Amino acid sequence: MDGMSTIEHKPIEITKGINGLDKVILREILGSSVEVYLYGGHVTSWKNEQGEELLFLSSKAIFKPPKPIRGGIPICFPQFSNLGSLEAHGFARNRVWIIDNDPPPFPPNVTNRVYVDLLLKPTEEDLKIWPHSFEYRLRITLGPGGDLMLTSRIRNTNTDGKPFTFTFAYHTYFSVSDISEVRVEGLETLDYLDNLKNRERYTEQGDAITFESEVDKIYLSTPTKIAILDHEKKRTFVIRKDGLPDAVVWNPWDKKAKTIVDLGDDDYKHMLCVEAAAIEKPITLKPGEEWKVRQELSAVPSSYCSGQLDPNKVLQSS
Ligand code: TA6
Numbered sequence: 001m002d003g004m005s006t007i008e009h010k011p012i013e014i015t016k017g018i019n020g021l022d023k024v025i026l027r028e029i030l031g032s033s034v035e036v037y038l039y040g041g042h043v044t045s046w047k048n049e050q051g052e053e054l055l056f057l058s059s060k061a062i063f064k065p066p067k068p069i070r071g072g073i074p075i076c077f078p079q080f081s082n083l084g085s086l087e088a089h090g091f092a093r094n095r096v097w098i099i100d101n102d103p104p105p106f107p108p109n110v111t112n113r114v115y116v117d118l119l120l121k122p123t124e125e126d127l128k129i130w131p132h133s134f135e136y137r138l139r140i141t142l143g144p145g146g147d148l149m150l151t152s153r154i155r156n157t158n159t160d161g162k163p164f165t166f167t168f169a170y171h172t173y174f175s176v177s178d179i180s181e182v183r184v185e186g187l188e189t190l191d192y193l194d195n196l197k198n199r200e201r202y203t204e205q206g207d208a209i210t211f212e213s214e215v216d217k218i219y220l221s222t223p224t225k226i227a228i229l230d231h232e233k234k235r236t237f238v239i240r241k242d243g244l245p246d247a248v249v250w251n252p253w254d255k256k257a258k259t260i261v262d263l264g265d266d267d268y269k270h271m272l273c274v275e276a277a278a279i280e281k282p283i284t285l286k287p288g289e290e291w292k293v294r295q296e297l298s299a300v301p302s303s304y305c306s307g308q309l310d311p312n313k314v315l316q317s318s
Helices: 124-129 253-259 311-316
Strands: 012-016 022-027 033-037 042-047 114-120 134-142 148-156 164-170 173-175 182-185 191-194 200-203 215-219 225-230 235-242 246-251 271-285 290-301
Touching: 022 114, 022 134, 033 134, 042 148, 148 164, 148 271, 182 271, 215 271, 225 271, 235 271, 271 290
Parallel strands: none
Antiparallel strands: 012 022, 022 033, 033 042, 114 134, 134 148, 148 290, 164 271, 173 271, 182 225, 191 200, 191 215, 215 246, 225 235, 235 290, 246 271
């Protein structure tokens, strides 16, 4: 050893995270990275090539089952929120997933990408509260440019001939410098259900969405691309989604934040949830059927969009 030896680049590392929970780290050669806890199949960190964190993780996040992890990307399945008899947001986010070393083929075949495949199947206990057999395969991919892609394949493996129905969301918490300086583009003029008003239906008026109080809305029939512009950071997140028609936008603001035990009082200033989802029209799968959806996240300098805040310009850029 000459003291100058380069650190070995490990594209995939399986290690222990907080409280000894199993964690997978994906690394791209240029420096971007992703961390995934097997508890919840939960992405807790996504960093760009400069090592900047792009996802919000609560300063009071509790990494202890059965409490879901506050921040990152919780998976809401088989139920979004309280839209059914299960615990809020379903149970996938507080079950231990396994690494699937031999998943069925995942066309199209990817080469220069780092990824990990996870699998969740119901336990005997799960079957008592949701009597359906399923296989949920989650592929988490870090692209060469640092993009983060989550692909979900959910299959009905019931042997009793019964279909099942579910709702779903990638409950992504984005890290923002100051919520008051953020705008979301791509949802203006759309219909939404307002969770703060008994899920009554409204139509969004006017310009891009900005934030000055608590927001909890389910936007319906949304476009495949949504942008989050963070003026202070001069960063734009672009969410591209496939098969997920709805988009939830949530920020608890100050009062609600204080009621959430695993959220710091001021954390709401630095987070915004924009959640690619299937809620309004629940998904039904017959035995043997599979549902496949994905979300792809990228973070680009806002100057990339030529400093224009015109949603069409942001959303049309690829
Ligand atoms: O997705 C928005 C939402 O359903 C809000 O209504 C809010 O309660 C939030 O999710 C957090 O839910 P959680 O169960 O993680 O506390």
